[in-house]
Amino acid sequence: MVGLSKSRIAAFEQCPRRLWLQVHRRDLAEWGEGAEALFVIGNEVGEAACALHPGGIMIEAEPDLAAALETTARLIAEDHPGPLFEATFMHRGVLVRVDVMERLPGGGWHVAEVKSSTASKEYHTGDLATQVWVLQGCGIDVRSAAIRHVNNRFVLQVPGKLDGLLRDADMLGMLGGIIAGRDEVVGKAQAVLAEEEPQTAPGDHCSRPHDCEFAAHCRRGEPLPPEWPVTVLPRGAGAAWLARGYDDLLDVPADRLSGVNAIVHAATVSGTPYHDRGGAAFEMMQWGWPRVWLDFETIAFGVPRWIGTRPHQQIPFQFSLHLEQENGTMAHSEFLSTDGNDPRRACAEALVEQIPAGAAIVAYHAPFERRVLRYLAECFPDLSDALQDMAERCVDLLPVTRKHWYHRDQRGSWSLKKVLPTIASLDYGSLEVKDGGDAQATYLEAIDPATDPDRQLLLREALLAYCERDT
Ligand code: SF4
Incomplete structure (x- = not known):
């Protein structure tokens, strides 16, 4: 037994x-x-x-x-x-x-x-x-x-x-x-x-209450899905069409789609990305100069390590920023703490030092960057005005992208990891750190006192390359 x-x-x-x-x-x-x-x-x-x-x-x-x-x-x-x-x-x-x-x-x-x-x-x-x-x-x-x-x-x-x-x-x-x-x-x-392996068919239960680690195995025997499944239609529209018996997006009648679904459908059928250049430019025209393209990486511990922090609080240990001037010049700078000490103060000071007063701060899904800036402002009253001001000046690139750009390779997602490779031939596949989960695991290894100094240098380089790719 x-x-x-x-x-x-x-x-x-x-x-x-x-x-x-x-x-x-x-x-x-x-x-x-x-x-x-x-x-x-x-x-x-x-x-x-x-x-x-x-x-x-x-x-x-x-x-x-x-x-x-x-x-x-x-x-x-x-x-x-x-x-x-x-x-x-x-x-x-x-x-x-x-x-x-x-x-x-x-x-x-x-x-x-x-x-x-x-x-x-x-x-x-x-x-x-x-x-x-x-x-x-x-x-x-x-x-x-x-x-x-x-x-x-x-x-x-x-x-x-x-x-x-x-x-x-x-x-x-x-x-x-x-x-x-x-x-x-x-x-x-x-x-x-x-008994022998049960042949339970995959379904909703595969992700409830936990994502199952055997999904790839169980789906291996299934007939290949269409190249462009109808489920790429966003915000539940794909599921609704699936329920009507359509599994291939290319079979859905174009005249029965509107708004973003029509855009996704047309870009998928034609292979030509949707790019409303004028609409995007108009929205971004409202943003001031210079522009700071900013991205944070954060870590959250179940057991707080640093004085004044709570469990599962998102604490920034890294940022990358590209500073763009109105004349088109671009300069990169960054911050990364891997010594295992509380990174908040050094991070807050680096932000104040590297971000020019009055700059527009552009983030992809800005509520996250705003939250981090406000949190740092709360932590350090002497830097609070500058950091709060940055949070106020944060603008969001995600809704602009969502409204004005779609490439069929995004497959219904506007996450940065899906969008970036379609607009700039920049993907994450060649990087050591490929996503936020990797970044957290890499950070934890880098701050582990047992990590060898040479390995720590490699981990730092990997983190810096990943965060820079995001901005
Ligand atoms: S993926 Fe996991 S949950 Fe789904 S059918 Fe296979 S074994 Fe069951």
């Missing part, structure tokens, strides 16, 4: 085929962007949960899980006061490692599942129910069970002092129905694993 775990049961509940592939064909998994950075952040929250209980005991899974099962049973039998971290239990072939178990003064246990999110989510209940089901099956008296999540109001005041970082959302009262059904679910999951 193949062993199950709470994450395997969660995979089964999303899709039996996902469970089967996780167990029998893990080599077929393909992880999406940002997975690495999210993993690091999740780990830090787990470590913080342990650090908050200095008297707790970690149950190691070394040399094997049998040892962890034995240690857990012994500590409980010896009435260890706890808390216990990664306490390990097995019931009906399901093995769970409980993030935190605390003895309650009146008897029984409180169990907590640590998550790096800022609230409990519906899909967390399944994991918690599996844990409680296993614990109850092992004769543990569970009196309360919570999702221990990050408190987004927490502000780091003293380095390493994390009291108040995590909060419990008690959910035991909501788990009764799921726990009652666990026997049956586990039986079905075991049966699936004993």
Whole structure:
């Protein structure tokens, strides 16, 4: 019998085929962007949960899980006061490692599942129910069970002092129905694993509640989609045409489309990009001179590292800017902090130094750049006027592009990564860092004290090249 775990049961509940592939064909998994950075952040929250209980005991899974099962049973039998971290239990072939178990003064246990999110989510209940089901099956008296999540109001005041970082959302009262059904679910999951790969067809469940890592594998056998699927029509229009039986955009009658859908259709059919040069020029004429083309890269930690920061707060560690004068001359400058120190002050000073007073600041999806500028203004009262002024002078290139440019290779998206290669033969494929998720993972590696200095230089170069490409 193949062993199950709470994450395997969660995979089964999303899709039996996902469970089967996780167990029998893990080599077929393909992880999406940002997975690495999210993993690091999740780990830090787990470590913080342990650090908050200095008297707790970690149950190691070394040399094997049998040892962890034995240690857990012994500590409980010896009435260890706890808390216990990664306490390990097995019931009906399901093995769970409980993030935190605390003895309650009146008897029984409180169990907590640590998550790096800022609230409990519906899909967390399944994991918690599996844990409680296993614990109850092992004769543990569970009196309360919570999702221990990050408190987004927490502000780091003293380095390493994390009291108040995590909060419990008690959910035991909501788990009764799921726990009652666990026997049956586990039986079905075991049966699936004993058979050949299920041929579950891909559908909406492939991204709910999580993107499935086997999408490429499952879609491999499907008939090739049309070169220009109707789903490239934006804002839900594609889905509506699909529901009417059209899957190829080229088959949709042009006279039944209007606005942006007509533009996307015409550019796709003809292969000629839509470019309303006059309309774009008119809108951009309103912007002043000089112009600063600006882009930030930010990092967000589940466990704040720097004084005055909150969990998951977007903190800028890098920017690139191109300064364009009315006569057409262009100069590039940038900022990047990779020493692991709080980058905010140096970033704010570099902005004030590099951006001329009165310049128009052009960003692609400006609400993000505005938010970062306002946040830095709040942090540094002495620079606040200059930074607030920059935020006020921020203009947005995205809606201009959306209204006045479309190339069929954008395939219905106006994200910078899709647009830039179509207007300037500049793509991200040749770069080491290809997207925001890569940039965060690269930054985390660069600030890691264990990173070798030569490697750190390469990482810096990769980050600088990526951010410059954006501006
Ligand atoms: S891609 Fe979809 S069908 Fe395939 S295993 Fe994942 S969830 Fe199941």
